[in-house]
Amino acid sequence: MTEPQPTVKCLVWDLDNTLWRGTLLEDGEVALHEGLREVIAELDSRGILQAIASRNDHDHAWAQLEKLGVAEYFVLPRINWGAKSASVRAIAEELNFALSTIAFIDDQPAERAEIAFHLPEVRCYPAEEALALVGLAEFTPPVVTGDARRRRQMYQAGVRREAERTEHAGSDEEFLRSLSLELRIERAGEEEIARVEELTLRTSQMNATGVHYSDEALRALVADERHEVLVGSLTDRFGPHGAIGVILLERRPQSWHIKLLATSCRVVSFGVGAALLRWLSDEAARAGVALTAGFRRTERNRMMEVAYRFAGFCEDAGATVEDGVQTLVLDPARQDPPTHLAVMAPRLFGESPEPVRWTPAG
Structure with a gap:
């Protein structure tokens, strides 16, 4: 039985006689094909990134895209005179996307054949099928989260952020x-469940136990008053990073137990893990309970072990190891909280409808 193809993550457009009617260098003035603006916007709203691989003069073509009012929708424009397969490969590598999640659309059979020969995993479509793309299964993600709807803006903010860092x-x-970093911690709602599941599945280096929680399991925990399912999101002056962390916290008779802490690897350098652990330790201290955590060493999560140790966690000698998960207990000594980011968070296991600014305990 043939496995279904993955959902397309990035669609690479040709320009002449594909995105627009006519050939820019010959006709001078071109216009978008009727209905394509709506297709571009719809794919963008589904979290599908869109790029360009076109044989054209870059400055001339980009100015035309701006004039047509669609330049903002495109990332990584590869507008040059080289082979389009080289451009598509470069786009996939820079996005760190598998070639099987890349699609390419062009009016020229020879160009599609060149892509198919060098990059057989890339799916190719003729230009006349452009209006039908939004109805195809591979361009229809099963779930579209808030982060997915903002994926292009998040990517563009990341480019600007990295340029300034350099x-x-x-x-x-x-x-x-x-x-001006702000970490916002909120209880997972209906829309966040899919992103939480994705984080537990895909985050390996910064996942304390390596355990994956299904959609069904997460919904059961959300409904259980003994548990908190928390999502952390990060923003800065460039824009949103999106949902970057998840905490599954269990209320036990004498302690609060972190069943899972996972953060995205792309925000490790911002000190998010340390901020989350310091906030949790403060909340547990305010409630007068100990804070413990589950940890299972894997081949990839050494960074998370270091984060726990640095935050003051050590092995609980009296705890039972179950399925390779050991229990760590927090030493009461305080670590200095990160001072470069603000934290907005709820009060746990109690009434706190909206996150409020967290002030670290002394």
Whole structure:
């Protein structure tokens, strides 16, 4: 039985006689094919990134895209005179997407054949099928989260952020302070469940137990008053990073137990893990209970073990190891909280409809 193809993550457009009617260098003025603006916007709203691989003069073509009012929708434009397969490969590599999640659309059979020969995993479509793309299964993600709807803006913010980091002449700490970082912790709602499941599945280096929680299991925990399912999101002056962390917290008779802590690897350098653990330790102290955590060493999560140790966790000698998961207990000694980011968070296991600014305990 043939396995279904993965959902397309990035569609790479040709320009001449594909995105627009006519050939830019010959006709001078071109216009979008009727209905394509709506297709572009719809794919963008589904979280599908869109790029360009076109043989054209870059500045001329980009100016035309701006004039047509669609330039903002495209990331990684590869507008040059090289082989389109090289452009598509470069786009996939920069996005860190598997070639099987890339699609390419072009009016020229020869160009599609060139892609198919060099990059057989890339799916190719003729230009005349452009209006039908939104109705195809591979362009219809089963779930569209809030992060997915903002994926293009998040990517573009990341490009600007990284460019400024490269140009920054001061220390890393000074750069972090300049970002105006805000970490917001909220209880998972209906829309966040899919993102939480994705984080537990895909995050391996910063996943404390390596356990994956299904959609059904997460919904059961959300409904259980003994548990908190929390999602952390990060923003800065460039824009949103999206949902970057998840905490599954269990209320036990004498302690609060972190069943799972997972954060996205792309925000490790911002100190998010340390901030989450310091906030949790403060909340447990305010409630007068101990804070423990489950940890299972895997081949990839050494960074998470270091984060726990640095936060003051050590092995609980009296606890039972179950399925390779050991229990760590927090030493009461306080670690200095990160000072380069603000934290908005709820009060746990009690009434707190909206996150409020967290002030670290002394």
